[in-house]
Amino acid sequence: MDLTFTAAEEEFRSELRSWLSAHIPGEWTRPGFWESLDDDESFRLRRDWEREKADAGFAGIEWPTEYGGRGGTPGMKAIYDEEMVRARAPRTVNPLGLAFLAPTVMAIGTDAQRKEIIGPLLRNEVIWCQGFSEPGAGSDLAALSTKGVRDGDEFVVNGQKVWTTNAVHGDKIFTLVRTEPGSQKHRGISMLLIDMNQPGVTARPLKQMSGASEFGEVFFDDARVPVSDCLGEIGDGWRTAMLLLSFERGASGISQYTEFRRQYDEIAAVARKLGRDTDPVIRDDLARVLTELECLRLHSMHVLTQVEQGRDLGFEASMTKLQWSETFQDLWEVYDRILGEDATLDALPDGTDLRPLHAQAMWSRSVTIWGGSSQVQRTITAERVLGLPR
């Protein structure tokens, strides 16, 4: 048992920490600051800041140096994620490109794709969307119907994607397209890298129940994409997608714990302020959530250990998703019970602004749906981990 990071990793932490404290404007860390901005303004600030961060050498922490990364360890990546949360740095504007697309391109991309995609991604010059979900294919991803028809050196793409994060701010989209007419389920799909800045692509924001529009819908109407912009083999897009999704594992749980634990403390503070901290039911509720949060922290350390040892977690990643998403949702349900009949008010009588907390409470309803719903994760766990029959 060794729960410490190496000296080099800790040195990286202090270097990063001092850079962050010097470069994050104070007002950004004020509760509610980001919720007070409109989507475009928030996006612009975050994009600029990330470029500054990349220029200072704090991007691509675990990427090889040949791609402009830092060549760091999984432990350094975990520290990086944790410190971003600790410093209240804004969330990345390119989460899907950085976490999923880049490692996939490094693994199976052509030399030209590696050269063209990875550097600009690192500097956030190109914002990537993920075009997987469709109106008829959410959790049942293989039911997708967006079509790509070969026309010389190009595919002509028609169809629609939905729940696309950053749809209106995206430059490019890695998307699953049925490129073999009449093919069924997992077969005949290709992963195409489509330029969103062309006449055949339209993106529309979708207003969420929180009022924000972090995601939207994307329409392809004779959009064109060179055949050379297929990632992986043509017709083998399902396998590419599975490889891409396998990069979802890793050390992010430690940063989630750090963030959720801070929220737990904020919620406990609200309970104290309202005198609800002596209610035995509320105490039991909070302690139940804290128990699950501590389990998330320990599970994340176990996952990091496995990653550092080069073990593939495979379908065990479903367990991580279930643990964090269900716990996060539970936390915010407890928050509502603490407020009681005032659960929907914008502010407490003493003027305490509750809207930033409400935004999290609303957001918590989405986390058990996206990235594979809790029901899908349970089925995967039962069939692939426990070996129950299909």
Next chain:
Amino acid sequence: MFFALTEEQQEFGAAVRDYLAERFDLAAVRDVVEAGPGDDGNPAALWTAAGEQGWTAVTVPEEHDGLGLGLVEAQVIARALGAGVAPGPWRGTVLAADAIRLTGSDEQRAAWLPRLAAGEAVGAFTTRGSAADGLPVVEYGAIADVVVAPSGPDAPGLCLVTGASATPAGSYDGTTRLATLAGGTTEPLPGASAGLRRQLTDRATVLVAADLVGIAREALTRTVAYDRDREQFGVPVGSFQAVKHALADLHVGVTMAAHAVLYAAHAADTGADDAELAVAVAKAKASEVALQATAAMIQYHGGIGYTWEHEAHFFYKRARRLAGQYGDVASQRERIAALTV
């Protein structure tokens, strides 16, 4: 970062499980359960193995013929014994040795530690009652050569009790024998303090939590195996989504409980700042998941799971008893709230 069991630690656990599978399976457990309270509940062959294979020597220092290992290794053994719903005074013996190691005099250590390590003497440990007024519900109190118990109702002190008279206490958990004790000879453990007493209680709590994790994992594994094969409506029961999702949630829960207990053992061994929280989290989670998993074992075996002939009730009944020991889910959560709200 290394948060996992080492290969040696895994092998330690595997050796206990292998022994139980080959030499002391659930049929042997049944013999003990059905023998009832008149029997001492400590099968000679199993107890001899505990001594010979070092299960009782785990935390005893090497200078007293022990292995000099920590609670992390001890919880590996506890988990394996829980998985086998194994009878016998292993936990009490280890905890008595721990108490004597941490609070005893040199003479007491020399007198007891080598014998406890070798399994030549049976130890017991309790935090309930007092040596002065009597001790209710001591695990294997009737066969213990030495019992570590509170000196008085309010005193921080601990003492050794020998030669007490024992009255068996009935229990529906037939895998463990319980007794009330009165009288006997007492001698104080001179190093005992409120702090050490709490530490010892924490170590006891971790070992109980580990037993619960073993019970829960085994209950789930057996249920999954049964539902993979058992057919109803022409298909395996395990193909129904209602069953799958319940068992998937239990898998996540048991895995989390195992992490929590492993960390609590490490925190207790190293005196980490968050040791108290870690122990409370481990016991709350392990108790909760063991109650769920053993109830599910009965439910997802259908009618057969409710019969005396099936083994499910060994797991369920032991989980019920241990879930309440050293603080149930609600009281551990109150501890957690006191630390974090």
